[in-house]
Amino acid sequence: MSTNEGNIIYINGPVVKGKGMESFKLREMVLVGNHQLIGEVISVNDDIGIIQVYEETEGLSINEKIAGLGQPFSVTLGPGMIGNIFDGIGRPLSRIDEINKDFIPEGIGLLSMDKNAEWKVSFTLSKGDYLKEGMSFAEIQETQLVNHLLMSKPGIEGKIVEIKGNGIYRFGDVLGKVEDHQGNSHELKMYHRWPVRVKRPTKKRLKISKLLLTGQRILDVFFPIAKGGTAAIPGGFGTGKTVTQHQLAKWSDADIIVYIGCGERGNEMADVLNEFPKLVDPKSGRPIMDRTILIANTSNMPIAAREASIYTGITMAEYYRDMGYHVAVMADSTSRWAEALREISGRLEEMPAEEGYPAYLSSRLAEFYERAGYFETLSNKEGSVTIIGAVSPPGGDFSEPVTENTKRYANVFLALDSKLAHAKHFPSINWLNSYSGYLETLSIWYDENVNExxxxxxxxxxxxxxxxxxxxxxxxxxxxxxxxxxxxxxxxxxxxxxxxxxxxxxxxxxxxxxxxxxxxxxxxxxxxxxxxxxxxxxxxxxxxxxxxxxxxxxxxxxxxxxxxxxxxxxxxxxxxxxxxxxxxxxxxxx
Amino acid sequence: MKKEYLSIKKADGPLIFLEGVKEAKYGEILEITVDGEKRIGKIVQIDEAFIAVQVFQGTSGISTLNTSVRFTGKSFELSLSKNILGRIFNGIGQPVDGGGPIYSKEKFNINGRPINPVARAYPKNYINTGISTIDVLMTLIRGQKLPIFSGNGLPHKELAAQIVNQAKITGAEGERFAVCFAGIGITRDEGAYFIDKFEKNNSMQNVVIFLNFADDPVAERNSAPRCALTAAEYLAHNEGMHILVVISDMTNYCEGLREISSAREEVPSRKGYPGYLYSDLASLYERAGMIKGQQGSITLLPILTMPNDDITHPIPDLTGYITEGQIVLSRELFNSNINPPISILPSLSRLMKDSIGEGYTREDHAPLSNQLISSYAKVQETRALTQIIGEEDLSEEDKKYMEFGRQFENSFVNQGFTENRELDESLDLGWRILSILPKEALDRIDEKMIEKYYGK
CATH class of the missing domain: 1.10.1140.10 (Bovine Mitochondrial F1-atpase; Atp Synthase Beta Chain; Chain D, domain 3)
Structure with a gap:
């Protein structure tokens, strides 16, 4: 474990300050207090460090310890993610439920997929082969729809010096070893951890050229979304943002859906959990849960974890993209995420910009939307991440900072209209205020795949x-x-x-x-x-x-x-x- | 042994500040003695140099010397047992009805804990309120949170009382039902009105009341709804009862939050409300719901008055983003003597889609409700046109819409605060009024359904 340790001197909601934290790194993951709440260092100044805590801080006391874990905030990526539901920092909610029934407690530590879960592994490389970074060495049929490639963690490559034979292994088992140029040995497992705020590397960005088919007429014909593209759905409450997002999650022809319920309603997540397993994917005839990952940070769950949830989601999406899948990320709603930023910024007493949002709102939004794209992956496959973000502008007024800044980075803008919604015209996408920047790019695709x-x-x-x-x-x-x-x-x-x-x-x-x-x-x-x-x-x-x-x-x-x-x-x-x-x-x- | 501090540094608004504290927990409850009188405080911020304490009973009379503070090491907890039914408490859960205190081994943190989304049961059973507009067009579902957006002077308390009196849960015969009422910053008249209604209805033994009056300390506004929700959670999850929580008025709650926030010198967000207003409101509203494998449920009916009837004001706006729909009252209807003055177009229930129709209510419920709303939206357009060219010059079809609009408001919406209509009765009434329009205008309804119900 780490020798880094500090003491709590300040507590205000999810923001905690510690003393004696000279050796802590920015963005390092920490455990706070006697209950070991999970947190992340967001600022260091001399020996004072500021931490955002991903769990409820009530009951935390001054002078309790802050322990550094020496690594940036990361999530575990491996088989078992599909069909699962996670909280904002990537902990499976069903495992939390096993630990504490019905309600979410604090201080249960970092959880990931069950280490004892068993998977049938077929190896595609053998001893003596050279494993390049991001290449796969084995595969697992994760669900009927998803063939999960086990890849080396980007940054790790070398000659395979040890590898197991086909068979059934547990999630935590070591499956083999590679030796890199320096002669260091690295273990190969079913999973690896990846820092959520770092883009997973790819070989190169490819031109956007394919339609993300959604089965929704106003989208597919009037305002098309491209695979690897970005779209924003702004709308006041009751205009059908969530129904539109659900429709896309259910019917779009992406291979994998990552649905991030960010600061939204608990009953809505219950609805998704209730409905998705019953719905059948029209392409494959399998339940759409077989291709869906859910991330839930409902509006009453800790605010700092809301800030993290969209990074957790996009990292999972990139992981499946690296296997050569087309992944669509639905974030509902990015306004809640921006508000989480604002709340934390307010507690840090930072100088507010427009409407109290921090000045870095725009650059954070850009970082998020820019993780979308159509790529050639490290393993020479084509994969894409499409981001569709819902925006909830206060009072339905599109001139507020989150909508304005989102418009700068999202290529498709689907403006939901409360007048249409009141008249029960659904989807209430206003055809005059909406636009798609992909019409030109996709015209060849339409010519070839539909008609002229x-x-x-x-x-x-x-x-x-x-x-x-x-x-x-x-x-x-x-x-x-x-x-x-x-x-x-x-x-x-x-x-x-x-x-x-x-x-x-x-x-x-x-x-x-x-x-x-x-x-x-x-x-x-x-x-x-x-x-x-x-x-x-x-x-x-x-x-x-x-x-x-x-x-x-x-x-x-x-x-x-x-x-x-x-x-x-x-x-x-x-x-x-x-x-x-x-x-x-x-x-x-x- | 817990420490006691004999002086404080500063008192400001609802807060006091202490210096040199060595051991303090965030959210800890403190016992404060002011000239022998006991008060309760809660730590809201811990800093290297000081701690900030919010005093529930207010800070008046506090000086830096006459006040001593004892640390309890505990969070704000409430003793709860079944005996709370029929009792009246203040905003911090102390009895104010002259009865003795509640004794119980079980204590509950008033902040509760978030329900794990995987443990939530998706609400499916509807609550029959006996009010046509609500039952047909914005059906209330057990486990839902559905606020009433009202304005000053509009009859929201009559509507709330009507819902409480008439509410029947379908498929729940023989199950126990109770109401938790939290009055936040309400006038004493309003408080008396509700208690009187409960008593007249002989339902006092099934009601728990938490009252924070307009002239009570602001800090208690913060705890009153949390106490009521904690009591509701106890009754629902531990005793398996179906609880309807009525909170009036959330606007006062938010005002209180703003007052405390500005005393803490926090960076304000929209209209001076704190940046965490959304998550704070969510921590209340999201406590509604049902849990898989459990019998009880919490249905939440918060009332809020929209300042200046403005639905885009931060309080109704943020509420609407958390709750599952809203019931909006309209001054225009109220002034035209239509009661309850529920404005159909901006009102909505998000959970009704899966809980109505065959097997739940009646097969024609969903299309009928859609059609009524969309035809009524068309009435609004026609009325705008009438303003300019007069009703005589309208086309035949538009004249029918005008007639439909009148009948809809006068007989469907306008049922008064005492009439209790069965759902079938409401649906049939809807069809009767809809039959004023020609069949071709019914574009939301299947032809088969039209054949079966139109003109009957």
Missing amino acids: EILSNRNKMMSLLQEESKLLDIVQLVGEDVLPDSQRLTLNIARVLKKGFLQQNAFHKEDASVPLDKQSEMLNLIVHLYDKAKKCIDAGIPISSVNNIQLYDEVIRMKYNIPNDNLEGIKLLETKIDSYHDDLIKKYAR
Whole structure:
């Protein structure tokens, strides 16, 4: 153990100061007080060190000891993470529950996955092989969906001088040894520890080129998120941030989901734990829990651990990325994380910047979002980390510091709108305030994987929506009846588009997630309807005749009535649209 | 032996400061004697040079010499037994109803501990409040925290009393039910109103009351809801009862927190409230819930008055981010004599989605509720238009919406504070009003469902 030791002289919530801490390093992990609470050194000044404590500090007393562990704050990475739920500093909550039933106590120390858990290991390298850093030497089928590669810790490489044979081993067992150039020997285990605030190294960053398919129409077609990209979802309370995040966690085609419940509701986490094991991944037919890691720091759990939780999550994501997986990280919500920063900063009596947030808020956000990307890993595989962060701006006002700064680093901005939410228009993503920076980058992908019309259709409909919003201002003043027919058509089609395409029912069997080909066909049909009706209007046919409420209604209901795996119905609808409008033109031509 | 200090350094607002203390625990409770009168304090900050102590009964009359302080080595704990039912306590858990103290071997830290998310049971059973708007549109679920966002002068206490009186838990026949009431900084009239309501309803033996009046010390505002929640946790988790916790008024709680924070010279955040307001509120609200394998539950119904009716004010704003929805009262409805004046559009229950519909309430509940809300949103647009062009010039469809809006407010929302409606009755009423609109306008409901219920 370490010889570093200090004494507590100051306690204020999660912030503790110690004396006699000259030899402590910044970011070093420490154990505080008689109960050995876990903490991290966040500042050193002469012999005074400041520590943020990841557990409740009530009952802590002055002059109790602070012991340094000599290493930065790290998490254990190894098999057993998938399907598990961790607290903000990477301790499995089910193991905490075994130690103290129902409630979370303090002073239970650092826990990681059960050291006695057994795994079936198949080795891919043998004695005498050279193991490069980050390369795998064995694999474990962690769940039916995840083949877990056992990799050497980045920074460690050498010749394998000892290795076990295929078989069943325990989590803590030594599986082999490598000898590096200096002749030092390193043990190979199923797991290694990694400091959460340090990016895991990769070979190189690759160009972003693939869509993160989500099954959500407004995302996949209007505001696409790319694999390896960054997205922010800001919205006041009740606008459906969490439902949107859950939808992405459930339906996106990432290989692995890391869901960080950061300062959110306990019952919501209970909902996830209750629901995810029952939900089936459409690709594989397996429960989606088989590809999900959950991190829960509910709003009443210690605040400093909230600050750490997003780093814990992103480190786990990077670990699976290094095996060649596409990982999506959902952080709900980054505002709570920023508030944790603010609270700790306030207790340190730092000079506040905007709205009491510390001046380094922006750089911390940047560090977080910049850990996303599409990479070639050390083991020559392609993997990506996509970050989707929810933001909870106070009062739903997007001009506050967290939203403003997030906008600078997130490429997709999905603005949730309380007006839409109140009208039960879900997902309540406001199409006028949202944007995606990946449209251009992904256009080749769309051309190759969907068709060439989808983006031009999308742009056409975007301008229609833009025009509609201007018209609605006028309608507010004078009513719809005074508008010219072509503009009234715009309003009608925009209504069909909003109800039939942009609105999506997360709780409807058919509509919860929609394959891209159906999305494309649906959009195509609405554009087709618009073109046909427009032709009639241009031919001088009055809007009252062109309007066909029943037909519009059928188009709107195609999301429910036409099954995702059989798109015949859309063709039928198209014929119906054609015959109705063609008949109309014939009738009026006479 | 615990140390006793015979003088203090400084007294400021609700805080006193001591110097030269050698042994002190964060959060420790101190016994303070001021000219022979006993008070209780809690250590809120430990510094090398001093410790800061928050005095629950207030600091008036304290001088640097007449005050002695004894360290107890303990945290703030409450003795609890089943005998607390029917009793009235002050904000620090001392009886004020003339009855004797509560004796019990079991003592509980009033701060509680966070429930482990893996141990939480996801709330599923709904509470029938007998109020149409709540039952149909923002169903209250056992184990939920659902605040009432009110304004000064709005009838939140009548609504809270109505909910307490009428609440029935479905599927819980024969199970025990009790109410914990915490009055924080409320006027004595308000306190009397609630006690009177409980007595009239013959439910006093199932109520525990913690009262901190407006003229009581500010520091007690901080402990009153924690005492009530600790009592609730005891009754729910140790005695297996279903507890409804009503806290009025959270705004006073937050004001108290701000006062103490500024006395401690902390860096203020929005509107002078401390930066930890969110996590402090969460430490209260998150104590609601249910635990797997246990019978009891805690449902939390905090009331807060929005300063200046502003829902973006930090108190309702941060509350809304923690609680599972909100019930918002509207001054406009109240002035139009519609009671309870529940504003439908900004109100919401996040937990209802999994607890209504077939097997829970009725198959048509979810689509009906969606449709009512979205049609009522359309009514608002139509009304805005009417302001400009007048009702006569509206299209036929818009006229129907206007009629729907009127009926909805006058018969569905406006049920008064005494009527108790069964859920079926409320749902049928919803359908009757919805049938004013043409079938085609019902875009949230399956055709089959429309056939079955429309116009019946």
